[in-house]
Amino acid sequence: xxxxxxxxxxxxxxxxxxxxxxxxxxxxxxxxxxxxxxxxxxxxxxxxxxxxxxxxxxxxxxxxxxxxxxxxxxxxxxxxxxxxxxxxxxxxxxxxxxxxxxxx
Amino acid sequence: xxxxxxxxxxxxxxxxxxxxxxxxxxxxxxxxxxxxxxxxxxxxxxxxxxxxxxxxxxxxxxxxxxxxxxxxxxxxxxxxxxxxxxxxxxxxxxxxxxxxxxxxxxxxxxxxxxxxxxxxxxxxxxxxxxxxxxxxxxxxxxxxxxxxxxxxxxxxxxxxxxxxxxxxxxxxxx
Numbered sequence: 001x002x003x004x005x006x007x008x009x010x011x012x013x014x015x016x017x018x019x020x021x022x023x024x025x026x027x028x029x030x031x032x033x034x035x036x037x038x039x040x041x042x043x044x045x046x047x048x049x050x051x052x053x054x055x056x057x058x059x060x061x062x063x064x065x066x067x068x069x070x071x072x073x074x075x076x077x078x079x080x081x082x083x084x085x086x087x088x089x090x091x092x093x094x095x096x097x098x099x100x101x102x103x104x
Numbered sequence: 105x106x107x108x109x110x111x112x113x114x115x116x117x118x119x120x121x122x123x124x125x126x127x128x129x130x131x132x133x134x135x136x137x138x139x140x141x142x143x144x145x146x147x148x149x150x151x152x153x154x155x156x157x158x159x160x161x162x163x164x165x166x167x168x169x170x171x172x173x174x175x176x177x178x179x180x181x182x183x184x185x186x187x188x189x190x191x192x193x194x195x196x197x198x199x200x201x202x203x204x205x206x207x208x209x210x211x212x213x214x215x216x217x218x219x220x221x222x223x224x225x226x227x228x229x230x231x232x233x234x235x236x237x238x239x240x241x242x243x244x245x246x247x248x249x250x251x252x253x254x255x256x257x258x259x260x261x262x263x264x265x266x267x268x269x270x271x272x273x274x275x276x277x278x
Binding site: 015034 | 129130148149151174191194240
């Protein structure tokens with residue numbers, strides 16, 4: 001199922017997402033692409049073959065990407081939900097109580 | 105003459121949309137079109153391997169073909185011979201095309217000469233050649249650690265470009 005083609009497809013989605021974000025930023029003096037053409041309003045096509053394209057070809061996420069992501073719905077609105085009381089910590093406490101009472 | 109003949113494989117990346125032959129790499133990028141029974145290929149540095157394959161395929165067809173700048177895929181841009189000559193020379197200074205065309209046995213400079221003769225724009229060459237030589241090929245920066253100048257282009261390309269203008273004039277006579 002999740003073969004090389006699937007991984008390539010997912011990688012392309014990621015690269016497109018990142019390049020789209022970049023192209024919307026705007027360039028003060030225009031952007032000169034690999035064909036030596038000066039672009040004032042950039043699109044994804046203008047970044048193909050550039051260093052940005054190769055740089056964004058990774059499927060890994062850094063801490064800054066996942067910093068504001070919330071895995072569980074109860075804490076979705078909180079940015080730093082891992083700092084406070086959350087479902088992960090509650091589960092650890094719950095397992096400890098189970099062990100103390102001989103249920104696990 | 106049909107662009108469907110130039111679809112090179114069954115991967116689904118090649119397609120014909122409107123007047124253009126497209127190749128999909130993240131998005132569809134125009135590769136070729138036909139005008140007045142002449143094939144025009146976009147000399148696109150974004151897709152060097154595909155351009156080389158396409159050139160090989162068109163060479164096999166045995167038809168008249170020239171290259172042009174990818175800027176002309178945009179209908180807003182007005183056609184200017186200066187841009188085409190400049191892009192021919194710029195693409196030739198890229199290692200992908202410099203070694204790639206040599207590998208498939210195609211002379212890009214001869215093709216440029218024929219195109220300039222067809223369009224009668226030889227007088228524009230010198231200015232564009234000097235511009236590319238100065239701004240692209242001989243672009244360098246001084247490395248203070250090794251006390252040497254470091255060039256963006258390789259030595260082979262720089263040597264080829266230093267005699268390129270003479271080669272074009274010889275091609276014109278032949």
